[in-house]
Amino acid sequence: xxxxxxxxxxxxxxxxxxxxxxxxxxxxxxxxxxxxxxxxxxxxxxxxxxxxxxxxxxxxxxxxxxxxxxxxxxxxxxxxxxxxxxxxxxxxxxxxxxxxxxxxxxxxxxxxxx
Amino acid sequence: xxxxxxxxxxxxxxxxxxxxxxxxxxxxxxxxxxxxxxxxxxxxxxxxxxxxxxxxxxxxxxxxxxxxxxxxxxxxxxxxxxxxxxxxxxxxxxxxxxxxxxxxxxxxxxxxxxxxxxxxxxxxxxxxxxxxxxxxxxxxxxxxxxxxxxxxxxxxxxxxxxxxxxxxxxxxxxxxxxxxxxxxxxxxxxxxxxxxxxxxxxxxxxxxxxxxxxxxxxxxxxxxxxxxxxxxxxxxxxxxxxxxxxxxxxxxxxxxxxxxxxxxxxxxxxxxxxxxxxxxxxxxxxxxxxxxxxxxxxxxxxxxxxxxxxxxxxxxxxxxxxxxxxxxxxxxxxxxxxxxxxxxxxxxxxxxxxxxxxxxxxxxxxxxxxxxxxxxxxxxxxxxxxxxxxxxxxxxxxxxxxxxxxxxxxxxxxxxxxxxxxxxxxxxxxxxxxxxxxxx
Numbered sequence: 001x002x003x004x005x006x007x008x009x010x011x012x013x014x015x016x017x018x019x020x021x022x023x024x025x026x027x028x029x030x031x032x033x034x035x036x037x038x039x040x041x042x043x044x045x046x047x048x049x050x051x052x053x054x055x056x057x058x059x060x061x062x063x064x065x066x067x068x069x070x071x072x073x074x075x076x077x078x079x080x081x082x083x084x085x086x087x088x089x090x091x092x093x094x095x096x097x098x099x100x101x102x103x104x105x106x107x108x109x110x111x112x113x114x
Numbered sequence: 115x116x117x118x119x120x121x122x123x124x125x126x127x128x129x130x131x132x133x134x135x136x137x138x139x140x141x142x143x144x145x146x147x148x149x150x151x152x153x154x155x156x157x158x159x160x161x162x163x164x165x166x167x168x169x170x171x172x173x174x175x176x177x178x179x180x181x182x183x184x185x186x187x188x189x190x191x192x193x194x195x196x197x198x199x200x201x202x203x204x205x206x207x208x209x210x211x212x213x214x215x216x217x218x219x220x221x222x223x224x225x226x227x228x229x230x231x232x233x234x235x236x237x238x239x240x241x242x243x244x245x246x247x248x249x250x251x252x253x254x255x256x257x258x259x260x261x262x263x264x265x266x267x268x269x270x271x272x273x274x275x276x277x278x279x280x281x282x283x284x285x286x287x288x289x290x291x292x293x294x295x296x297x298x299x300x301x302x303x304x305x306x307x308x309x310x311x312x313x314x315x316x317x318x319x320x321x322x323x324x325x326x327x328x329x330x331x332x333x334x335x336x337x338x339x340x341x342x343x344x345x346x347x348x349x350x351x352x353x354x355x356x357x358x359x360x361x362x363x364x365x366x367x368x369x370x371x372x373x374x375x376x377x378x379x380x381x382x383x384x385x386x387x388x389x390x391x392x393x394x395x396x397x398x399x400x401x402x403x404x405x406x407x408x409x410x411x412x413x414x415x416x417x418x419x420x421x422x423x424x425x426x427x428x429x430x431x432x433x434x435x436x437x438x439x440x441x442x443x444x445x446x447x448x449x450x451x452x453x454x455x456x457x458x459x460x461x462x463x464x465x466x467x468x469x470x471x472x473x474x475x476x477x478x479x480x481x482x483x484x485x486x487x488x489x490x491x492x493x494x495x496x497x498x499x500x501x502x503x504x505x506x507x508x509x510x511x512x513x514x515x516x517x518x519x520x521x522x523x524x525x526x527x528x529x530x531x532x533x534x535x536x537x538x539x540x541x542x543x544x545x546x547x548x549x550x551x552x553x554x
Contacts, residue, residue: 010188011188011533011536011537011538012536014342014343014347014536015536017347018343018347042541043545044541044545044546044547045544045545045546046546057547
């Protein structure tokens with residue numbers, strides 16, 4: 001079992017979700033996060049003055065899956081979260097080994113529970 | 115004896131002569147005063163209109179909150195800016211030329227558009243000049259009417275919320291004000307206006323404000339197309355508490371909008387206030403009950419939508435129906451608007467905040483029903499007059515909106531780029547965010 005954690009641009013959320021749900025991948029947990037990688041600071045306006053916005057809004061998506069689904073999910077996120085051009089800031093995908101999984105309602109564990 | 119007699123005569127002459135001189139001087143002045151006898155500033159009317167004027171302006175931030183809360187987080191500022199920008203743009207346009215076009219005493223286009231050089235920059239108006247026989251200063255009447263010119267284009271913005279360029283929006287509403295609002299206000303409210311002469315009842319702007327904005331919204335979204343992801347993506351309101359607060363402000367402001375349209379502190383204003391209050395409440399109850407029957411739950415957004423639908427419907431009729439009829443206006447508008455909002459999803463057009471469903475439908479319903487319900491003149495003949503004014507409002511607003519939207523679309527572009535829409539208007543149009551200061 002794997003835990004996939006993807007962090008990508010907030011504005012790409014709709015596209016990523018549509019890509020995943022289109023392939024029947026519907027179990028996911030989302031949170032709004034802020035952070036920065038190597039991307040240049042975005043600028044915003046404050047009373048007519050340009051200011052740096054160092055922390056950028058990102059989406060953190062977590063999907064727990066069985067091993068055979070890992071590649072497909074990573075691929076779908078990869079292609080839907082990528083922006084045109086070559087500028088940094090599109091985010092990252094982490095894949096972690098998942099030790100155990102228990103469904104709270106039934107108490108099932110392991111691959112059945114995912 | 116003789117001397118004292120002479121002094122007495124001279125003395126009386128001394129009193130007499132200045133009196134005569136004064137009398138000669140006063141006589142014509144007295145005539146002028148008598149001719150203009152009704153034109154005395156009425157402090158009661160003026161006090162009420164000062165309050166009304168402020169109340170109507172309160173509706174615009176109210177609308178900004180109502181609309182702003184209903185869009186997604188990334189568009190909250192962009193949506194509120196649509197209302198606030200109208201305050202700026204029409205606050206300026208109205209003083210420069212808008213009032214002259216809508217309420218000018220001579221005709222630029224007979225029956226359709228007016229003109230008064232005195233009203234250009236309000237240059238020929240003095241603070242104590244009075245508007246017709248209202249006893250209210252012209253400045254105050256102009257400012258009061260100017261608030262209507264602000265809120266009407268601001269209403270349209272709800273239809274194409276979340277997807278238009280700010281610059282294009284500003285140009286659109288300015289042109290729309292000139293080509294739709296000013297002529298309609300003249301047609302319906304100016305005593306030389308075509309519809310005014312035919313006796314169309316529009317107490318506070320059912321046709322001028324709500325039908326024209328509702329139809330403009332519908333036509334604009336049909337031409338602009340739906341938001342990316344509509345209707346299959348969920349597009350949840352970012353802050354319903356703000357929308358509820360905003361709709362409360364709308365209700366309060368509407369007393370100025372409707373009861374102020376009497377332009378006097380009299381029985382007609384009191385009637386308008388009573389029917390406005392009643393219709394808003396009936397609209398709330400109407401929408402709640404309908405939702406209860408359909409879903410088993412009354413939603414917060416539903417309730418406030420019902421309030422607005424009721425207020426819209428009573429707007430043309432506020433001064434001419436009984437409170438019992440006001441219940442029918444409010445309840446009926448809520449039930450009808452509810453049906454149209456459901457229908458929208460089936461028809462596939464994307465009227466983001468239901469400007470057509472609520473203002474268009476509620477406005478048409480109210481403008482027609484008052485033809486039957488008006489206390490003195492109600493009947494089939496009046497209904498026909500109302501139907502004609504509704505048709506003219508629909509035609510004028512619909513056709514000109516279509517021309518403007520496609521013109522702006524083909525020149526500078528009306529919609530944002532797809533990427534800007536995804537990022538949200540707050541960042542792409544204004545370089546700001548509404549919430550979440552951690553991102554700054």
